[in-house]
Amino acid sequence: xxxxxxxxxxxxxxxxxxxxxxxxxxxxxxxxxxxxxxxxxxxxxxxxxxxxxxxxxxxxxxxxxxxxxxxxxxxxxxxxxxxx
Amino acid sequence: xxxxxxxxxxxxxxxxxxxxxxxxxxxxxxxxxxxxxxxxxxxxxxxxxxxxxxxxxxxxxxxxxxxxxxxxxxxxxxxxxxxxxxxxxxxxxxxxxxxxxxxxxxxxxxxxxxxxxxxxxxxxxxxxxxxxxxxxxxxxxxxxxxxxxxxxxxxxxxxxxxxxxxxxxxxxxxxxxxxxxxxxxxxxxxxxxxxxxxxxxxxxxxxxxxxxxxxxxxxxxxxxxxxxxxxxxxxxxxxxxxxxxxxxxxxxxxxxxxxxxxxxxxxxxxxxxxxxxxxxxxxxxxxxxxxxxxxxxxxxxxxxxxxxxxxxxxxxxxxxxxxxxxxxxxxxxxxxxxxxxxxxxxxxxxxxxxxxxxxxxxxxxxxxxxxxxxxxxxxxxxxxxxxxxxxxxxxxxxxxxxxxxxxxxxxxxxxxxxxxxxxxxxxxxxxxxxxxxxxxxxxxxxxxxxxxxxxxxxxxxxxxxxxxxxxxxxxxxxxxxxxxxxxxxxxxxxxxxxxxxxxxxxxxxxxxxxxxxxxxxxxxxxxxxxxxxxxxxxxxxxxxxxxxxxxxxxxxxxxxxxxxxxxxxxxxxxxxxxxxxxxxxxxxxxxxxxxxxxxxxxxxxxxxxxxxxxxxxxxxxxxxxxxxxxxxxxxxxxxxxxxxxxxxxxxxxxxxxxxxxxxxxxxxxxxxxxxxxxxxxxxxxxxxxxxxxxxxxxxxxxxxxxxxxxxxxxxxxxxxxxxxxxxxxxxxxxxxxxxxxxxxxxxxxxxxxxxxxxxxxxxxxxxxxxxxxxxxxxxxxxxxxxxxxxxxxxxxxxxxxxxxxxxxxxxxxxxxxxxxxxxxxxxxxxxxxxxxxxxxxxxxxxxxxxxxxxxxxxxxxxxxxxxxxxxxxxxxxxxxxxxxxxxxxxxxxxx
Numbered sequence: 001x002x003x004x005x006x007x008x009x010x011x012x013x014x015x016x017x018x019x020x021x022x023x024x025x026x027x028x029x030x031x032x033x034x035x036x037x038x039x040x041x042x043x044x045x046x047x048x049x050x051x052x053x054x055x056x057x058x059x060x061x062x063x064x065x066x067x068x069x070x071x072x073x074x075x076x077x078x079x080x081x082x083x084x
Numbered sequence: 085x086x087x088x089x090x091x092x093x094x095x096x097x098x099x100x101x102x103x104x105x106x107x108x109x110x111x112x113x114x115x116x117x118x119x120x121x122x123x124x125x126x127x128x129x130x131x132x133x134x135x136x137x138x139x140x141x142x143x144x145x146x147x148x149x150x151x152x153x154x155x156x157x158x159x160x161x162x163x164x165x166x167x168x169x170x171x172x173x174x175x176x177x178x179x180x181x182x183x184x185x186x187x188x189x190x191x192x193x194x195x196x197x198x199x200x201x202x203x204x205x206x207x208x209x210x211x212x213x214x215x216x217x218x219x220x221x222x223x224x225x226x227x228x229x230x231x232x233x234x235x236x237x238x239x240x241x242x243x244x245x246x247x248x249x250x251x252x253x254x255x256x257x258x259x260x261x262x263x264x265x266x267x268x269x270x271x272x273x274x275x276x277x278x279x280x281x282x283x284x285x286x287x288x289x290x291x292x293x294x295x296x297x298x299x300x301x302x303x304x305x306x307x308x309x310x311x312x313x314x315x316x317x318x319x320x321x322x323x324x325x326x327x328x329x330x331x332x333x334x335x336x337x338x339x340x341x342x343x344x345x346x347x348x349x350x351x352x353x354x355x356x357x358x359x360x361x362x363x364x365x366x367x368x369x370x371x372x373x374x375x376x377x378x379x380x381x382x383x384x385x386x387x388x389x390x391x392x393x394x395x396x397x398x399x400x401x402x403x404x405x406x407x408x409x410x411x412x413x414x415x416x417x418x419x420x421x422x423x424x425x426x427x428x429x430x431x432x433x434x435x436x437x438x439x440x441x442x443x444x445x446x447x448x449x450x451x452x453x454x455x456x457x458x459x460x461x462x463x464x465x466x467x468x469x470x471x472x473x474x475x476x477x478x479x480x481x482x483x484x485x486x487x488x489x490x491x492x493x494x495x496x497x498x499x500x501x502x503x504x505x506x507x508x509x510x511x512x513x514x515x516x517x518x519x520x521x522x523x524x525x526x527x528x529x530x531x532x533x534x535x536x537x538x539x540x541x542x543x544x545x546x547x548x549x550x551x552x553x554x555x556x557x558x559x560x561x562x563x564x565x566x567x568x569x570x571x572x573x574x575x576x577x578x579x580x581x582x583x584x585x586x587x588x589x590x591x592x593x594x595x596x597x598x599x600x601x602x603x604x605x606x607x608x609x610x611x612x613x614x615x616x617x618x619x620x621x622x623x624x625x626x627x628x629x630x631x632x633x634x635x636x637x638x639x640x641x642x643x644x645x646x647x648x649x650x651x652x653x654x655x656x657x658x659x660x661x662x663x664x665x666x667x668x669x670x671x672x673x674x675x676x677x678x679x680x681x682x683x684x685x686x687x688x689x690x691x692x693x694x695x696x697x698x699x700x701x702x703x704x705x706x707x708x709x710x711x712x713x714x715x716x717x718x719x720x721x722x723x724x725x726x727x728x729x730x731x732x733x734x735x736x737x738x739x740x741x742x743x744x745x746x747x748x749x750x751x752x753x754x755x756x757x758x759x760x761x762x763x764x765x766x767x768x769x770x771x772x773x774x775x776x777x778x779x780x781x782x783x784x785x786x787x788x789x790x791x792x793x794x795x796x797x798x799x800x801x802x803x804x805x806x807x808x809x810x811x812x813x814x815x816x817x818x819x820x821x822x823x824x825x826x827x828x829x830x831x832x833x834x835x836x837x838x839x840x841x842x843x844x845x846x847x848x849x850x851x852x853x854x855x856x857x858x859x860x861x862x863x864x865x866x867x868x869x870x871x872x873x874x875x876x877x878x879x880x881x882x883x884x885x886x887x888x889x890x891x892x893x894x895x896x897x898x899x900x901x902x903x904x905x906x907x908x909x910x911x912x913x914x915x916x917x918x919x920x921x922x923x924x925x926x927x928x929x930x931x932x933x934x935x936x937x938x939x940x941x942x943x944x945x946x947x948x949x950x951x952x953x954x955x956x957x958x959x960x961x962x963x964x965x966x967x968x969x970x971x972x973x974x975x976x977x978x979x
Binding site for chain 2: 037038
């Protein structure tokens with residue numbers, strides 16, 4: 001059992017799983033192909049927490065991250081899950 | 085699609101690295117080299133020697149015996165040396181060690197069970213299918229080797245394994261017994277092809293035993309040319325020297341072996357051969373002395389040719405020497421526009437611009453060619469050095485053929501004419517740390533021998549005139565000139581992308597002059613005004629004022645207003661603003677020290693123009709004008725710097741040590757304060773000794789004491805400075821410079837007039853030196869101010885011997901810091917640039933690399949270009965409202 005929820009930590013930004021059906025729309029909006037997105041490893045601690053919430057997250061899923069930014073206030077970025 | 089535009093039709097998909105097999109070395113060899121000699125007595129290359137004509141030619145007149153080419157036609161051909169005994173290749177020592185460790189000493193199989201081999205092979209296959217990088221594959225191999233090396237018994241033949249150690253650089257030992265390269269080669273030969281993939285080797289391209297050399301390739305002579313000095317003396321390349329050594333020892337080794345010499349002698353020679361071959365590859369191998377030239381200089385062998393800053397990659401491939409460039413000392417010229425650069429005539433005649441002859445310019449070009457390469461006359465007129473015919477032939481223009489060539493000149497020819505005023509060039513000062521280190525300038529051909537430019541352009545280049553040199557590059561194509569003019573011209577770089585403010589602007593005297601011109605609005609007679617304005621291109625004077633005697637005069641602010649854009653409205657605080665004067669309640673244009681700048685419709689109504697208005701990096705006025713457009717900004721800076729020179733050279737401005745003279749009673753007062761503070765530190769020390777000092781939270785008593793003392797002494801210095809500055813008013817040149825932001829600070833002045841203050845090393849009072857004391861002049865354990873580096877004297881008064889020593893200690897730290905900082909930040913910069921160099925911002929403001937991978941979804945996360953923003957924000961409402969509503973808005977904003 002995971003004892004600690006990393007998402008609770010103040011230095012860890014908010015992470016969400018993007019539902020499969022929205023993926024295409026978001027990629028179109030961003031104008032990027034999936035393989036050109038930044039990556040997040042399947043073994044990332046955040047994914048373990050997310051899997052408790054959403055169930056199994058397959059490789060290739062899209063993760064939405066909302067970060068604090070010194071220039072833009074809040075900013076949304078996306079990462080694609082990859083095998084490690 | 086973009087492939088077509090740039091003519092790119094092929095892309096490199098992969099690069100394969102392989103080993104040269106002995107067979108392949110022999111196959112590609114044009115000659116078997118057997119003699120260590122190079123040339124015979126007639127200076128002719130010896131057959132089968134190191135300069136054999138089969139390996140290429142370097143002397144004009146001879147022909148290559150392999151391909152028949154002449155000097156520039158023959159690319160050179162490899163030769164080879166048959167080694168009498170095998171030697172280890174230093175570049176592969178680590179690999180050899182791995183293979184010996186991972187395989188059985190008896191049967192040569194990898195020390196893994198068959199099922200394990202299968203599992204590992206599958207793992208590699210899978211990784212390859214996933215598109216794993218070579219680095220990732222290497223990591224897998226490393227793991228396999230580690231696993232196999234840990235087996236004490238071979239799972240295949242059951243042989244007991246012995247521990248192999250590597251005696252750097254090339255000696256292997258098995259439980260203390262030396263392994264000869266021959267034995268090692270035999271072991272490597274035994275490894276079957278099927279096991280090689282597990283060791284990271286592709287059996288189709290390489291065999292491990294090829295890492296032990298039996299044949300040595302000899303590089304073509306073109307790679308190691310003989311240099312002939314004027315004296316006719318020949319000197320060979322370092323590589324040739326090394327090859328001579330190798331052949332000699334190889335010969336002796338063969339003779340000794342064949343004649344059945346004692347094993348000991350053979351082994352010695354063998355080791356010597358190993359040494360020579362090792363240093364031939366890398367003369368900086370740790371553990372062995374570098375091979376030296378007769379003069380004692382270490383030889384530059386293969387690795388040395390490639391490695392490091394002076395190596396082939398960094399010095400010949402990433403960077404190259406270029407033509408059409410010049411370098412000389414720089415000096416200032418305030419009458420040049422910021423866009424211009426003064427080029428010496430001598431340089432302008434060497435540097436040329438290619439001009440294609442057309443029916444429209446043919447007469448002009450004929451005239452230029454007719455003048456030849458060195459036109460006479462007092463006035464500079466462009467000539468030409470070469471013409472290029474449509475067939476590509478270059479004709480040098482001499483005084484003799486100039487007339488002739490001019491006549492023959494026709495449409496389609498290219499004339500390389502000298503620089504003329506207005507040519508676009510690139511100007512650069514190293515270190516090139518940011519994009520403003522290389523900007524486009526317009527040429528102004530001038531007499532004398534230095535490059536010259538406007539002083540306002542010093543900050544982006546970080547240049548001064550204490551002997552700095554700069555480089556100039558003449559652009560050779562129309563596209564390059566267009567790009568330079570549109571993107572690189574100085575006026576396009578007034579705003580720095582580093583902080584979004586102006587980096588080009590007033591410095592030193594410009595600021596002093598503008599202060600003198602505007603502070604408290606001085607009056608100037610008509611004569612004076614005309615003199616100062618004669619530096620500008622103004623031919624109309626405003627209506628003068630008249631005093632009670634009927635004399636005409638102008639106000640300084642009026643003169644300054646002449647150079648302002650006519651519709652400018654803004655307000656801001658001057659650098660000299662001192663909130664203590666108005667108790668933090670700004671009274672705007674009524675400011676008693678004239679420190680609130682008010683500009684209404686292009687007229688300076690109130691306030692002093694100083695660093696905060698026109699200074700490089702700080703100038704608000706500059707910033708505002710720069711955002712209105714680069715042409716306007718350039719005009720303003722040109723006018724401002726000229727006016728400044730006019731003002732300061734008419735009025736005169738000087739500074740001396742007597743600027744720091746303060747009255748006797750002030751000196752006594754300062755003494756009093758310092759004495760008081762020293763007494764206070766003594767009291768603190770007394771308190772500490774009695775154990776009565778209360779430690780500050782989170783600190784020890786000692787730390788608290790140090791902190792308190794530092795605080796008291798810093799306070800003392802500040803107070804001394806305050807008293808000193810009370811007697812140093814704005815009529816004082818040094819103070820004008822410090823307060824207006826032109827140069828120096830009030831702290832510098834108070835250190836000259838008042839007291840220098842505490843010296844420190846690593847942020848602490850000085851404490852190192854002798855046992856429990858800094859110098860033998862003090863008692864052991866003395867913690868007092870004077871014993872720990874407090875300097876009570878001023879620079880003007882001079883320092884006592886102990887103070888001088890302490891001051892040197894503090895000063896040394898500063899010097900060391902800058903030295904360390906520059907080298908370290910230079911390296912950091914290099915790494916950053918290598919990591920970021922080919923990122924770009926694409927149309928939708930995404931930051932991507934060359935493969936299209938996203939680095940940022942929106943540049944800077946907000947998509948804002950700092951040079952087009954207002955203090956980092958997209959829009960500055962204040963600015964827009966001021967532009968639209970003018971004074972009305974500014975007045976309302978104050979409330």
